[in-house]
Amino acid sequence: MAHGKDAPQCGYIFVHTDIVDRVTSAMPSEETLFDLSDLFKLFGDSTRIRILYCLFANEMCVCDIATLLGMSQSAISHQLALLKRSKLVSARREGKTVFYALADDHVRTILGQGIEHVTE
Protein backbone atom coordinates (compact mmCIF):
# COMPACT_ATOMS: atom_id res chain seq x y z
CA MET A 1 0.00 0.00 0.00
CA ALA A 2 1.40 3.33 -1.01
CA HIS A 3 -1.00 5.81 0.52
CA GLY A 4 -4.05 5.28 2.65
CA LYS A 5 -5.80 8.45 1.54
CA ASP A 6 -7.48 6.78 -1.44
CA ALA A 7 -8.77 3.53 0.00
CA PRO A 8 -9.29 2.67 3.66
CA GLN A 9 -9.09 -1.04 4.44
CA CYS A 10 -10.16 -1.76 7.96
CA GLY A 11 -13.57 -0.20 7.59
CA TYR A 12 -13.50 1.52 10.97
CA ILE A 13 -13.24 4.87 9.29
CA PHE A 14 -16.68 4.16 7.93
CA VAL A 15 -18.01 2.57 11.09
CA HIS A 16 -16.87 5.44 13.31
CA THR A 17 -17.48 8.28 10.90
CA ASP A 18 -18.66 10.52 13.73
CA ILE A 19 -15.46 10.03 15.70
CA VAL A 20 -13.25 10.62 12.69
CA ASP A 21 -15.17 13.75 11.84
CA ARG A 22 -14.84 15.04 15.39
CA VAL A 23 -11.12 14.34 15.47
CA THR A 24 -10.64 15.99 12.12
CA SER A 25 -12.46 19.17 13.08
CA ALA A 26 -10.76 19.39 16.47
CA MET A 27 -7.31 19.05 14.90
CA PRO A 28 -5.34 22.29 14.44
CA SER A 29 -4.30 23.35 10.95
CA GLU A 30 -1.46 21.57 9.18
CA GLU A 31 0.61 24.75 9.45
CA THR A 32 0.08 25.01 13.20
CA LEU A 33 1.08 21.40 13.67
CA PHE A 34 4.27 21.95 11.69
CA ASP A 35 5.10 25.01 13.79
CA LEU A 36 4.37 22.95 16.86
CA SER A 37 6.71 20.12 15.93
CA ASP A 38 9.37 22.68 15.02
CA LEU A 39 8.99 24.18 18.49
CA PHE A 40 9.31 20.83 20.25
CA LYS A 41 12.21 19.89 18.01
CA LEU A 42 14.17 22.65 19.71
CA PHE A 43 13.55 21.06 23.11
CA GLY A 44 14.43 17.67 21.70
CA ASP A 45 18.18 17.96 21.96
CA SER A 46 20.11 17.53 25.19
CA THR A 47 22.55 20.32 24.43
CA ARG A 48 19.77 22.82 23.85
CA ILE A 49 17.84 21.59 26.89
CA ARG A 50 20.92 22.05 29.02
CA ILE A 51 21.46 25.52 27.59
CA LEU A 52 17.87 26.44 28.38
CA TYR A 53 18.29 25.20 31.93
CA CYS A 54 21.42 27.29 32.25
CA LEU A 55 19.33 30.30 31.36
CA PHE A 56 16.45 29.16 33.57
CA ALA A 57 17.96 30.70 36.68
CA ASN A 58 19.88 33.60 35.17
CA GLU A 59 21.15 35.22 32.00
CA MET A 60 24.57 34.02 30.99
CA CYS A 61 27.27 34.74 28.43
CA VAL A 62 28.25 32.27 25.73
CA CYS A 63 31.61 31.49 27.23
CA ASP A 64 30.16 30.69 30.65
CA ILE A 65 27.60 28.31 29.15
CA ALA A 66 30.28 26.57 27.12
CA THR A 67 32.45 26.25 30.21
CA LEU A 68 29.59 25.02 32.37
CA LEU A 69 28.51 22.40 29.86
CA GLY A 70 32.02 21.39 28.85
CA MET A 71 31.43 22.10 25.19
CA SER A 72 33.06 24.24 22.53
CA GLN A 73 32.16 27.90 22.12
CA SER A 74 31.23 27.24 18.51
CA ALA A 75 28.79 24.45 19.30
CA ILE A 76 27.03 26.58 21.91
CA SER A 77 26.97 29.61 19.66
CA HIS A 78 25.36 27.63 16.84
CA GLN A 79 22.65 26.35 19.14
CA LEU A 80 22.05 29.77 20.67
CA ALA A 81 21.59 31.17 17.17
CA LEU A 82 18.90 28.55 16.55
CA LEU A 83 17.17 29.30 19.84
CA LYS A 84 17.31 33.02 19.18
CA ARG A 85 15.90 32.68 15.66
CA SER A 86 12.94 30.85 17.18
CA LYS A 87 12.51 33.51 19.88
CA LEU A 88 13.13 31.14 22.74
CA VAL A 89 16.05 33.21 24.02
CA SER A 90 16.99 36.86 23.81
CA ALA A 91 20.43 38.43 23.56
CA ARG A 92 21.92 41.51 25.18
CA ARG A 93 25.35 42.80 24.31
CA GLU A 94 27.64 44.33 26.94
CA GLY A 95 30.95 45.29 25.42
CA LYS A 96 32.54 42.20 23.93
CA THR A 97 30.27 39.89 25.87
CA VAL A 98 26.77 38.80 24.83
CA PHE A 99 24.36 37.75 27.54
CA TYR A 100 21.54 35.36 26.70
CA ALA A 101 18.30 34.89 28.61
CA LEU A 102 15.03 32.99 28.29
CA ALA A 103 12.71 35.00 26.06
CA ASP A 104 9.40 34.41 27.85
CA ASP A 105 7.65 32.35 30.49
CA HIS A 106 6.21 29.84 28.04
CA VAL A 107 9.63 28.27 27.84
CA ARG A 108 9.68 27.91 31.60
CA THR A 109 6.24 26.33 31.64
CA ILE A 110 7.07 23.83 28.93
CA LEU A 111 10.33 22.88 30.62
CA GLY A 112 8.48 22.54 33.92
CA GLN A 113 5.81 20.28 32.47
CA GLY A 114 8.45 18.12 30.84
CA ILE A 115 10.42 17.76 34.05
CA GLU A 116 7.23 16.85 35.88
CA HIS A 117 6.53 14.12 33.36
CA VAL A 118 9.96 12.47 33.39
CA THR A 119 10.58 12.67 37.13
CA GLU A 120 7.30 11.27 38.38
Add this chain to the structure above:
Amino acid sequence: MAHGKDAPQCGYIFVHTDIVDRVTSAMPSEETLFDLSDLFKLFGDSTRIRILYCLFANEMCVCDIATLLGMSQSAISHQLALLKRSKLVSARREGKTVFYALADDHVRTILGQGIEHVTE
Protein backbone atom coordinates in the same frame (compact mmCIF):
# COMPACT_ATOMS: atom_id res chain seq x y z
CA MET B 1 39.29 25.36 21.69
CA ALA B 2 38.33 21.78 22.29
CA HIS B 3 36.54 21.94 25.60
CA GLY B 4 35.72 24.87 27.79
CA LYS B 5 35.72 22.87 30.99
CA ASP B 6 39.43 23.28 31.63
CA ALA B 7 39.97 26.97 30.97
CA PRO B 8 37.34 29.69 30.95
CA GLN B 9 38.25 32.72 28.85
CA CYS B 10 35.79 35.52 29.35
CA GLY B 11 36.25 35.70 33.09
CA TYR B 12 32.58 36.10 33.83
CA ILE B 13 32.47 32.64 35.32
CA PHE B 14 34.75 34.00 37.99
CA VAL B 15 33.07 37.34 38.30
CA HIS B 16 29.60 35.81 38.73
CA THR B 17 30.56 32.76 40.70
CA ASP B 18 27.43 33.02 42.82
CA ILE B 19 25.18 32.98 39.75
CA VAL B 20 26.99 30.05 38.17
CA ASP B 21 26.77 28.14 41.43
CA ARG B 22 23.08 28.84 41.74
CA VAL B 23 22.43 27.75 38.14
CA THR B 24 24.47 24.61 38.62
CA SER B 25 22.68 23.55 41.79
CA ALA B 26 19.23 24.35 40.36
CA MET B 27 19.92 22.30 37.24
CA PRO B 28 18.41 18.79 37.16
CA SER B 29 20.71 15.80 36.85
CA GLU B 30 22.32 14.97 33.53
CA GLU B 31 20.19 11.84 33.34
CA THR B 32 16.96 13.77 33.85
CA LEU B 33 17.92 16.24 31.16
CA PHE B 34 18.62 13.43 28.71
CA ASP B 35 15.26 11.85 29.49
CA LEU B 36 13.69 15.24 29.05
CA SER B 37 15.18 15.84 25.61
CA ASP B 38 14.20 12.31 24.60
CA LEU B 39 10.63 13.11 25.62
CA PHE B 40 10.51 16.34 23.65
CA LYS B 41 12.18 14.63 20.69
CA LEU B 42 9.02 12.55 20.34
CA PHE B 43 6.94 15.72 20.01
CA GLY B 44 9.45 17.14 17.57
CA ASP B 45 8.20 15.36 14.47
CA SER B 46 5.15 16.47 12.53
CA THR B 47 3.97 12.92 11.83
CA ARG B 48 4.04 12.02 15.52
CA ILE B 49 2.42 15.31 16.51
CA ARG B 50 -0.36 14.67 14.04
CA ILE B 51 -0.78 11.12 15.35
CA LEU B 52 -1.01 12.44 18.90
CA TYR B 53 -3.62 14.96 17.84
CA CYS B 54 -5.59 12.19 16.20
CA LEU B 55 -5.64 10.43 19.54
CA PHE B 56 -6.34 13.66 21.42
CA ALA B 57 -10.08 13.40 20.84
CA ASN B 58 -10.49 9.63 20.68
CA GLU B 59 -8.79 6.29 20.45
CA MET B 60 -8.20 5.14 16.90
CA CYS B 61 -6.96 2.13 14.98
CA VAL B 62 -3.78 2.16 12.92
CA CYS B 63 -5.57 2.01 9.62
CA ASP B 64 -7.80 4.96 10.41
CA ILE B 65 -4.85 7.10 11.44
CA ALA B 66 -2.98 6.19 8.28
CA THR B 67 -6.02 7.01 6.20
CA LEU B 68 -6.67 10.27 8.00
CA LEU B 69 -3.07 11.45 7.65
CA GLY B 70 -2.63 10.13 4.13
CA MET B 71 0.38 8.00 5.05
CA SER B 72 1.34 4.35 4.77
CA GLN B 73 0.30 1.85 7.43
CA SER B 74 3.94 0.93 7.95
CA ALA B 75 5.08 4.48 8.62
CA ILE B 76 2.32 5.01 11.17
CA SER B 77 2.95 1.65 12.81
CA HIS B 78 6.64 2.43 13.23
CA GLN B 79 5.87 5.75 14.87
CA LEU B 80 3.19 4.24 17.10
CA ALA B 81 5.72 1.67 18.26
CA LEU B 82 8.05 4.50 19.27
CA LEU B 83 5.28 6.35 21.10
CA LYS B 84 4.19 3.19 22.88
CA ARG B 85 7.73 2.31 23.97
CA SER B 86 7.91 5.76 25.59
CA LYS B 87 4.53 5.31 27.27
CA LEU B 88 2.93 8.23 25.47
CA VAL B 89 0.23 6.05 23.97
CA SER B 90 -1.43 2.81 25.01
CA ALA B 91 -2.73 0.00 22.83
CA ARG B 92 -5.84 -2.16 23.08
CA ARG B 93 -6.50 -5.09 20.78
CA GLU B 94 -9.98 -5.91 19.58
CA GLY B 95 -9.95 -8.81 17.20
CA LYS B 96 -7.68 -8.01 14.30
CA THR B 97 -7.78 -4.33 15.05
CA VAL B 98 -5.53 -2.47 17.52
CA PHE B 99 -6.82 0.74 19.03
CA TYR B 100 -4.37 3.35 20.26
CA ALA B 101 -5.05 6.10 22.80
CA LEU B 102 -3.13 8.80 24.67
CA ALA B 103 -1.55 7.23 27.72
CA ASP B 104 -2.04 10.02 30.25
CA ASP B 105 -3.00 13.65 30.67
CA HIS B 106 0.57 14.92 30.70
CA VAL B 107 0.62 14.49 26.97
CA ARG B 108 -2.49 16.62 26.66
CA THR B 109 -0.99 19.33 28.86
CA ILE B 110 2.25 19.46 26.92
CA LEU B 111 0.43 19.57 23.60
CA GLY B 112 -1.83 22.29 24.95
CA GLN B 113 1.08 24.43 26.16
CA GLY B 114 2.80 24.04 22.81
CA ILE B 115 -0.28 25.06 20.85
CA GLU B 116 -0.69 28.05 23.13
CA HIS B 117 2.86 29.12 22.41
CA VAL B 118 2.75 28.83 18.61
CA THR B 119 -0.72 30.32 18.13
CA GLU B 120 -0.40 33.43 20.25
Add this chain to the structure above:
DNA sequence: TATACACATGAACAATTGCTCATATGAAGG
Protein backbone atom coordinates in the same frame (compact mmCIF):
# COMPACT_ATOMS: atom_id res chain seq x y z
C1' DT C 1 -5.71 -25.91 7.70
C1' DA C 2 -5.92 -22.33 4.39
C1' DT C 3 -6.90 -17.67 3.33
C1' DA C 4 -7.58 -12.86 4.32
C1' DC C 5 -6.85 -8.89 6.83
C1' DA C 6 -4.79 -5.61 10.47
C1' DC C 7 -0.71 -4.68 12.27
C1' DA C 8 4.49 -5.22 13.41
C1' DT C 9 9.18 -5.13 12.18
C1' DG C 10 13.98 -5.61 10.06
C1' DA C 11 16.90 -3.76 6.41
C1' DA C 12 18.19 -0.14 3.43
C1' DC C 13 18.28 4.46 1.72
C1' DA C 14 17.69 9.46 1.67
C1' DA C 15 17.27 13.48 4.33
C1' DT C 16 18.16 15.97 8.42
C1' DT C 17 21.09 17.43 12.06
C1' DG C 18 24.88 18.51 15.55
C1' DC C 19 29.51 18.98 15.86
C1' DT C 20 34.28 20.51 14.39
C1' DC C 21 37.37 23.37 11.95
C1' DA C 22 38.55 27.48 9.91
C1' DT C 23 37.50 32.01 9.40
C1' DA C 24 34.76 36.33 9.90
C1' DT C 25 32.69 40.10 12.67
C1' DG C 26 32.54 43.44 16.30
C1' DA C 27 34.20 45.78 20.36
C1' DA C 28 37.86 47.48 23.58
C1' DG C 29 42.71 48.82 24.50
C1' DG C 30 47.24 49.89 23.22
Add this chain to the structure above:
DNA sequence: CCTTCATATGAGCAATTGTTCATGTGTATA
Protein backbone atom coordinates in the same frame (compact mmCIF):
# COMPACT_ATOMS: atom_id res chain seq x y z
C1' DC D 1 45.80 51.14 12.88
C1' DC D 2 46.85 46.69 15.11
C1' DT D 3 46.04 43.25 18.39
C1' DT D 4 43.19 40.72 21.47
C1' DC D 5 39.19 38.64 22.97
C1' DA D 6 34.12 37.19 22.79
C1' DT D 7 31.08 35.68 19.63
C1' DA D 8 29.11 34.40 14.91
C1' DT D 9 28.99 31.68 10.89
C1' DG D 10 29.85 28.84 6.52
C1' DA D 11 31.50 24.34 4.90
C1' DG D 12 32.09 19.61 5.59
C1' DC D 13 31.50 15.27 7.94
C1' DA D 14 29.56 11.69 10.87
C1' DA D 15 25.62 10.24 13.27
C1' DT D 16 20.78 10.09 13.70
C1' DT D 17 16.25 9.58 11.85
C1' DG D 18 11.85 8.90 8.97
C1' DT D 19 10.19 6.55 5.24
C1' DT D 20 9.69 2.65 1.99
C1' DC D 21 9.83 -2.15 0.78
C1' DA D 22 9.47 -6.79 1.89
C1' DT D 23 8.17 -9.94 5.06
C1' DG D 24 6.62 -11.75 9.59
C1' DT D 25 3.02 -12.26 13.35
C1' DG D 26 -1.55 -12.68 15.18
C1' DT D 27 -6.57 -13.16 14.70
C1' DA D 28 -10.88 -14.40 12.51
C1' DT D 29 -13.45 -16.98 9.16
C1' DA D 30 -14.33 -20.40 5.54
